[in-house]
Amino acid sequence: MRRWVPVSLALLLGVLIARPAHAERPLYSTEADVRLAPQMHAALQRIARRFHERTGRWIHVTSGTRTAGQQADAMYEKLVRGQRLTRLYRDFEAASAIQQAYRDHRRQGRGRCIAAMRRVIEQQVARGCYISRHLVESAADVRSRDLSRRERAVFRQVVAEVGGVSLLEEGTPPHFHLQLR
Numbered sequence: 001m002r003r004w005v006p007v008s009l010a011l012l013l014g015v016l017i018a019r020p021a022h023a024e025r026p027l028y029s030t031e032a033d034v035r036l037a038p039q040m041h042a043a044l045q046r047i048a049r050r051f052h053e054r055t056g057r058w059i060h061v062t063s064g065t066r067t068a069g070q071q072a073d074a075m076y077e078k079l080v081r082g083q084r085l086t087r088l089y090r091d092f093e094a095a096s097a098i099q100q101a102y103r104d105h106r107r108q109g110r111g112r113c114i115a116a117m118r119r120v121i122e123q124q125v126a127r128g129c130y131i132s133r134h135l136v137e138s139a140a141d142v143r144s145r146d147l148s149r150r151e152r153a154v155f156r157q158v159v160a161e162v163g164g165v166s167l168l169e170e171g172t173p174p175h176f177h178l179q180l181r
């Protein structure tokens with residue numbers, strides 16, 4: 001029996017040594033252009049692992065750190081669907097300015113309209129005003145429309161357990177917006 005001890009020990013060490021490299025690999029899938037800061041990646045790893053343990057499913061990240069252009073794109077999609085930015089974002093003035101750029105340019109087509117919105121966001125960022133936490137590497141969106149009611153409840157629990165992250169549920173398209181505290 002004693003012969004097994006070194007073998008098990010070696011196996012255990014092997015597992016321990018192999019673990020850090022394995023842990024680096026994302027435990028979640030993402031859209032092609034998603035960029036995430038190391039701290040957000042670490043939080044998502046913890047959430048994804050626990051969520052998988054309890055549901056057998058992996059989470060899918062649809063958005064992470066955004067450039068001003070990507071932020072304009074995301075806001076354009078909301079406006080096209082009839083949403084008002086002034087109701088979605090806390091900074092009323094900043095949201096109104098972006099919304100105004102949309103109204104002024106929407107007849108010129110999607111590309112030009114998003115470019116006009118991007119310029120407004122860039123000007124805001126230049127003076128230290130960030131309409132969204134996605135602009136400062138501290139937010140990520142997780143898809144929720146393919147999750148069952150129970151899975152969504154588990155996700156909320158897991159985020160609360162993991163800590164350090166606040167959760168907001170947003171409607172179009174349905175997703176969980178996570179923010180580092």
Ligand SMILES: [Zn+2]
Nearest residue numbers: 139140141177
């Ligand atoms: Zn978000």
